[in-house]
Amino acid sequence: MAPGSPPGLAIAAMKLNERSLAFYATCDAPVDNAGFLYKKGGRHAAYHRRWFVLRGNMLFYFEDAASREPVGVIILEGCTVELVEAAEEFAFAVRFVGTRARTYVLAAESQAAMEGWVKALSRASFDYLRLVVRELEQQLAAVRGAGGPALPLPLPQPQALPQSQPLSPTPALAPPLPHWPSALPPKENGCAVWSTEATLRPGSEPPPPPPRRRASAPHGPLDLAPFARLHECYGQEIRVLRGQWLSSRVQP
């Protein structure tokens, strides 16, 4: 990590809490996937065999399985995972969008391993997990609302937490969530639809969030929709609002 950079030089590298990242990589909690993969060094470079560990939305790679510290990490947000045509067998790619964005070409040691990795990596993003959680949250409210008395989202109260309660690991099957108020603050709608321009210009207000979906709404056509459609529908709402907000903003 570069500390400040001397005058005249390009912008210093972004700081990242690498030490914590390394601890996260090697901590005792169960991993989401692990195994040897060949990683292509660059467009015309050779493949290097590395020990890969997937934890959450972080894909760490080590020199070998016994290494104490990762060589590197691939942060898995905003990427797609696809099969590729390569000289190497069982190859696949983690592709990011954008100009000069990197594509990581990896190769597994068997068909089964390749399929396992492609599946795991394509569902590894925080975004994906959050969508599933939100969906389940609404499903739970719906099934609880359908029968019995109308209750607010019935999440058990946590035990009295000391103020510096660590997030993980939880030793027992303790209810993980705080009590949600029945009207969640607007920012809990998914992602707030702020663009970077807005957040960096002082004084500008974020757009109104989309209306909170009533969890107890009667079964609609989306109820049995496949997940992809749900994702698309939620996204459309956001896009419409964002469009309205962008066109209504006063340009300075």
Added chain:
Amino acid sequence: MRYNEKELQALSRQPAEMAAELGMRGPKKGSVLKRRLVKLVVNFLFYFRTDEAEPVGALLLERCRVTREEPGTFSISFVEDPERKYHFECSSEEQCQEWMEALRRASYEFMRRSLIFYRNEIQKVTGKDPLEQFGISEEARFQLSGLQA
């Protein structure tokens, strides 16, 4: 450790769960308070100089502790070194509370536990596994046994 910095920078430009200008003080002894634009995107906390488009830095919010400090102030530290704290000064108690709650829920691990919790609760009420519709019911990371880690 190598990491895909460009992609992390791109992530910092995504819509945020929360963003605000806060006072921030680094963990080193003798650090001074600086005004920073602090932005929460997925499980990263980005911080920018208030007039710059690229972040000064990012904190991955896994295995972290969010602690109340003085009134209106909270700190983030990490499980492996709890005394090494990043301090954040808010403009009100309310804002401080809002941030602390958001940060406590911001980790992938918290999301995973929530998923397991909801899955279990839905199964108790309906007798059905809600993850089947997504085709992810067999994934090891979503099993109840994962919580006993």
